Amino acid sequence: MIRWTVLYVRSRRLPAAVAFSAVAVAVVAGVWRLFSDSPATPANLAVGVGLLALAPLIPTLSGDDDALESTAALPWPPRRAAHLVALFGGGVALLTVAAALGIEFGTGWQIVRNGAGLTGLIGLGAALTGAQLAWLVPVVWTGIQVMGAAAAAGGVERQLLFWQLQPDSSRAAAVVAVVLAAAGLLTYAIRGCPRRSPGEVTVGQ
Secondary structure, three states: OHHHHHHHHHHOOHHHHHHHHHHHHHHHHHHHHHHOOOOEOOHHHHHHHHHHHHHHHHHHHOOOOHHHHOOOOOOHHHHHHHHHHHHHHHHHHHHHHHHHOOOEOOOHHHHHHHHHHHHHHHHHHHHHHOOOOOOHHHHHHHHHHHHOHHHOOOOHHHHHHOHHHOOOOOHHHHHHHHHHHHHHHHHHHHHOOOOOOHHHHHHHO
């Protein structure tokens, strides 16, 4: 099992992806520390950094050999689920480390809630459109929230749309995050990424 895990991590290029995520968060944290005396970042910046921590990990949800991963020789659903959970854990860990170093990208619950919801969106995107386009919906939805932070306050409808910007007390935001996380985890674990043609695989490599 350990040998398989090592091979899997290498084949998915996970070390490089994690390094990119860490560098991205470190750069934003460093710039914030340089230009601000407050440890707490604005809500829209925190939301953007949450996505930035996860984005480099998205391509790792698909391997180079789709035919191999469609075989029944291995129980792929639990492995895919573990991969997505690890992606969530990695993003949360990076923001938690930043908080420990004095840069707060939201409260602990906001980091977990937003990370879970974004991971679910990524899982849904990977299962429905492939890892190459899995970034699209999370980026668009997060971009709307980053640009429209002033409109985040209001009734339930706004809390649902701008769920990442909501305070800890928002039940609507928590519900959105839980639903997205569960849907993404189950869909990606069961379905995996759509199989690509040999030409697409060659271009991706």
